[in-house]
Amino acid sequence: MSAELASGNVTAVELASAHYDRISAVDSDVHAFLHLDREGALAQAASVDGLRKAGERVHPLAGVPLALKDVLTQKGVPTTCGSKMLEGWRPPYDSTVVTNLKKAGVVILGKTNMDEFAMGSSTENSAYGATRNPWDLSRIPGGSGGGSSAALAAFEAPLAIGTDTGGSIRQPAAVTGTVGVKPTYGSVSRYGLVAFSSSLDQAGPCARTVLDTAMLHEVIAGYDPKDSTSINLPVGKMVEAAKKLDIKGMKVGVVKELAGDGYQAGVTTRFNEALEALVSAGAEIIEVSAPSFEYALAAYYLIAPSEASSNLARFDSMRYGIRIGDDGSRSAEEVMKMTREVGFGKEVKRRIILGTYALSSGYYDAYYGSAQKVRTLIKRDYEAAFTKVDVLVSPTCPTTAFKIGEKSDDPLAMYLNDVCTIPVNLAGIGGMSLPCGLAPEDGLPVGFQIMSPAMKDELMYQVGGVLEAALQSSWGKPLYASAPELAVK
Amino acid sequence: MSAISREEVAHLARLSRIAMTDDELDHLSSELGLILESVSKVQAVAAEDIAPTSHAIEMQNVMRPDVVVPSLTTEETLSGAPAREDDRFKVPQILGEE
Numbered sequence: 001m002s003a004e005l006a007s008g009n010v011t012a013v014e015l016a017s018a019h020y021d022r023i024s025a026v027d028s029d030v031h032a033f034l035h036l037d038r039e040g041a042l043a044q045a046a047s048v049d050g051l052r053k054a055g056e057r058v059h060p061l062a063g064v065p066l067a068l069k070d071v072l073t074q075k076g077v078p079t080t081c082g083s084k085m086l087e088g089w090r091p092p093y094d095s096t097v098v099t100n101l102k103k104a105g106v107v108i109l110g111k112t113n114m115d116e117f118a119m120g121s122s123t124e125n126s127a128y129g130a131t132r133n134p135w136d137l138s139r140i141p142g143g144s145g146g147g148s149s150a151a152l153a154a155f156e157a158p159l160a161i162g163t164d165t166g167g168s169i170r171q172p173a174a175v176t177g178t179v180g181v182k183p184t185y186g187s188v189s190r191y192g193l194v195a196f197s198s199s200l201d202q203a204g205p206c207a208r209t210v211l212d213t214a215m216l217h218e219v220i221a222g223y224d225p226k227d228s229t230s231i232n233l234p235v236g237k238m239v240e241a242a243k244k245l246d247i248k249g250m251k252v253g254v255v256k257e258l259a260g261d262g263y264q265a266g267v268t269t270r271f272n273e274a275l276e277a278l279v280s281a282g283a284e285i286i287e288v289s290a291p292s293f294e295y296a297l298a299a300y301y302l303i304a305p306s307e308a309s310s311n312l313a314r315f316d317s318m319r320y321g322i323r324i325g326d327d328g329s330r331s332a333e334e335v336m337k338m339t340r341e342v343g344f345g346k347e348v349k350r351r352i353i354l355g356t357y358a359l360s361s362g363y364y365d366a367y368y369g370s371a372q373k374v375r376t377l378i379k380r381d382y383e384a385a386f387t388k389v390d391v392l393v394s395p396t397c398p399t400t401a402f403k404i405g406e407k408s409d410d411p412l413a414m415y416l417n418d419v420c421t422i423p424v425n426l427a428g429i430g431g432m433s434l435p436c437g438l439a440p441e442d443g444l445p446v447g448f449q450i451m452s453p454a455m456k457d458e459l460m461y462q463v464g465g466v467l468e469a470a471l472q473s474s475w476g477k478p479l480y481a482s483a484p485e486l487a488v489k
Numbered sequence: 490m491s492a493i494s495r496e497e498v499a500h501l502a503r504l505s506r507i508a509m510t511d512d513e514l515d516h517l518s519s520e521l522g523l524i525l526e527s528v529s530k531v532q533a534v535a536a537e538d539i540a541p542t543s544h545a546i547e548m549q550n551v552m553r554p555d556v557v558v559p560s561l562t563t564e565e566t567l568s569g570a571p572a573r574e575d576d577r578f579k580v581p582q583i584l585g586e587e
Binding site for chain 2: 089090091092093184185186199225228229231292295298299301302309313316317318319320321322323326328330331332333334335336337338340341344349350352353354356357360366367369370371372373374375376377379411412426427428429454
């Protein structure tokens with residue numbers, strides 16, 4: 001699309017309009033979007049067209065449409081985080097990610113559905129209804145960023161932004177046959193990203209190809225003084241790495257602990273085929289052990305709810321968001337309690353209570369404190385592994401997309417989806433998921449995860465680029481081209 | 490140690506400022522018991538000599554020069570307020586009536 005725009009074969013306005021047509025045709029089934037900003041998007045597109053026509057130099061992604069996860073603020077555009085709590089809220093400022101997108105001329109079509117406050121692995125926890133997987137409408141599109149991944153797979157947008165606290169970019173990418181990257185913690189600004197778990201949250205790029213993801217990565221990453229955890233180092237050359245198509249002599253570590261029991265047979269089959277493709281491309285495969293990963297899920301489900309219980313205290317019905325029960329007779333505290341009862345969904349309440357418990361005196365050391373120690377152990381496992389190999393790999397999730405409703409009443413089963421993605425967040429390193437085929441037993445996409453050391457995100461793109469090219473040449477076409485046709489309305 | 494009583498959940502809900510029905514309290518106390526049982530496995534490896542990690546990437550305090558920069562206008566700041574009075578957020582009473 002970038003090349004077509006540059007050559008003048010298509011205008012940004014035409015491209016945006018075509019995507020809105022597609023959204024009108026299929027989104028009543030997919031339900032990827034919560035809000036469309038048609039007016040703002042077309043104005044941005046027209047301005048990019050004007051610059052191109054005037055012969056101005058513009059960014060290669062200028063005029064390319066994008067779907068934005070509804071957890072990032074965009075000035076004047078509703079931002080709900082998939083929660084009733086923020087219904088109708090129009091933030092008065094842009095998140096830094098949005099500022100960077102606008103600067104590059106990217107056209108933001110609208111805001112995508114998600115699990116409430118990014119808590120979930122299926123997008124079923126949205127207060128505005130579930131999103132459906134374009135590969136099979138009876139199945140989940142992953143979560144929490146299921147709206148963004150579904151929009152890509154349904155050809156409603158070529159680019160999307162997600163956020164990843166425990167896998168919310170990578171797991172949705174895996175189950176929808178798309179590409180998603182969680183950058184190194186601190187490399188993309190969190191300013192304007194509604195906080196869930198501040199020490200884990202990271203926004204990142206999503207697309208249908210590794211190269212598109214790399215281009216978007218370079219647009220959104222970079223130092224931001226408005227985020228105190230932002231890393232003041234130059235952004236790596238992701239696009240160059242994605243185009244390199246050479247991994248001869250690279251050492252790729254397979255994590256022993258992220259395989260075996262509980263992994264669907266078709267996931268293992270496709271994962272092993274991808275490993276063979278890497279070997280054929282000249283990489284050396286080494287088995288690596290990370291014994292502490294066994295405890296990562298447990299540590300995550302203490303750390304993330306603990307931070308969430310503190311972060312979500314801001315929704316107090318005083319300054320923004322909904323307010324319930326303020327009839328003049330009730331105290332602020334009573335109104336706060338009533339608002340939070342109505343405003344928060346089941347999973348959010350569950351995590352706030354769990355986090356409050358883990359942080360309360362008498363339990364702090366046993367739960368939150370112990371989880372932080374596990375975090376140290378996981379970091380050490382990665383450090384040891386990265387002395388032996390350049391990148392680590394695993395399946396992105398143990399299974400393909402499950403049915404809507406299948407796990408929604410069993411939080412522990414739901415949490416298990418994130419077993420392969422969570423260690424990356426706890427260690428703050430980079431992680432990518434890209435498609436490695438369809439599981440033979442159900443015909444659904446399987447994700448391949450690549451993990452790179454902190455601030456070496458370009459290595460994921462280098463390996464991902466090679467793997468994508470090798471697999472596509474064996475399939476004869478990209479995986480997304482095999483997606484079933486959606487009924488057009 | 491993983492069982493969590495209904496009274497404890499009610500206390501936590503009070504601390505979290507979330508009103509809950511009896512049904513919700515019952516449901517949550519059994520659910521949280523299961524979750525806590527599962528996550529308590531972290532205690533098995535959390536030996537005393539391991540330093541805790543709060544942030545994966547090393548953090549330092551960030552300072553900036555004390556210079557006034559443009560910020561939101563009063564109108565923008567109050568744009569999302571559930572209730573306002575003149576240029577102020579209007580909130581329910583915070584002190585009990587005497």
